[in-house]
Amino acid sequence: MGKLLIVGTLAFDAIETPFGKTDKILGGAATFIGLAAAQFEIASAIVSVVGDDFPESYLDLLKDRNIDLSGVEIVQGGKTFFWKGKYQNDLNTRDTLVTELNTLADFKPVVPDNFKDADVVMLGNLHPSIQMSVIDQMTERPKLIVLDTMNFWMDNTWDELMQVIGRIDVITINDEEARQMTKEHSLVRAAAKIQEMGPKYVVIKKGEHGALLFHKEQIFFAPALPLEEVFDPTGAGDTFAGGFVGHLAETRNTTFENMKNAVIHGSNLASFCVEKFGTERMQQLKKDEVNHRLLQFKELTQFNIELEQPHAL
């Protein structure tokens, strides 16, 4: 059984969308990644840090899905990372109202011994030196190291970011960040430049406009499933990443063809995530719902043009 190591935040989120608002609820990149990856037949672990204000029930929710939490440090007297944000009417832009790092400020990740040989490592959006320290703790070079990052680290820790990016296989990044990182408007050119920085595979996330996978001359595109209503985009990118690495850890197959499928699995799971606040929809998600929607993805994208034959009249 493939092993997946997830490093990222466990957090409290408070969210406001045009459809309503929440008090502090369960959030964090590692949470969304872990819940999505739990849809696959894998052994997974989360490395993270929380304060002693983080409810036992949230940890149980992850443990119940067979996620190893021995790498989650609970700081006595500490407070858990907190993010509060508000989405504009079109849900495409959001304003961060509060960011309290709390225990995350001194986070020193410790990889559990039984996951130092993980097949796939998913480095959630964190300070690049934290991401680097996880790679350094692995006793075997993982089959695949996937890294997520954001513009904040480009602005403030460029050199460290470049160092860690030089040691990974796949980067996931959004379109504006890819442009910022490379000063190229064309995503094709941006992806080519990012590959020169290290990662052989580049996943560019475009939110409601889907995701692109680049590798050398090859490009694959997965749309976001068109939905009647997007309720809360929080966690969609991390859920995408969780589906992506979950499938790759399960299959332990890193060919481009299989990575295409991983992108579809990620897009599929992300389409559920946005239907309710926070992790609510992902907590209830059933296997047959997932499979049904995969079928919708096929109908949405698959066509049958035979190029060998001349056009019929």
Place this chain on the structure above:
Amino acid sequence: MGKLLIVGTLAFDAIETPFGKTDKILGGAATFIGLAAAQFEIASAIVSVVGDDFPESYLDLLKDRNIDLSGVEIVQGGKTFFWKGKYQNDLNTRDTLVTELNTLADFKPVVPDNFKDADVVMLGNLHPSIQMSVIDQMTERPKLIVLDTMNFWMDNTWDELMQVIGRIDVITINDEEARQMTKEHSLVRAAAKIQEMGPKYVVIKKGEHGALLFHKEQIFFAPALPLEEVFDPTGAGDTFAGGFVGHLAETRNTTFENMKNAVIHGSNLASFCVEKFGTERMQQLKKDEVNHRLLQFKELTQFNIELEQPHAL
């Protein structure tokens, strides 16, 4: 051989993009639609109007592609429709600098007798009463009537637009216009409302973000081919429409499955259109280039997830 009737503008365009600018060059919706549709084995005709300033060589360029121009009125002493526009740096927004209707202001379309039984009618973006008059001249109900429109007609001629929309089969419209038309942000809901207005099929064009085809509960999505450089987006929407109707006229098959292929053919041809100014790229386009890029579309979008089998470990 399927017959396609195209109604739309033949025009002069003057274009400025971040990469350069042109003087008056060949443009117009009917031009781009006709050049794209000429890639298919069909009989096609354009109904339009120009002034006597419209070069013979432009007309020859269309005639050379077997496009019947007997429905193109040449107004002696009149001037041809002229549009001048400038694109912003991201090419997603453009400012119209000049619009001179000229002979288009009094355009009374006359459908040639030999195309009054056309299989497919493509009504380019024009005043809805002009579009209506074309439908009224058909002696047989076409197999498919496709209509393009824009926000200007929604703002100024809503009632006439609703009347003509009630008599067509397919509407092509961009995402913002679909939202304006229905007051729905979700494109899924917008497409459902538009279907209640008449057209059984709704194509929503999202520019660089691809195109969606809706019919009842079915949705199909085609991405735009990711390109290293988009040089000039002028005519891309019309080229898409030309590929769409060209394929449908050639196959005379209006099933949803075949309409999917038509959307891919449209997206494929549009990907060439944007590579050079105006019609330049479409004029040079070779069949093998078209087929090669169709293969790229397959690689870009096709994946192989088998849902019948359990996941391999």
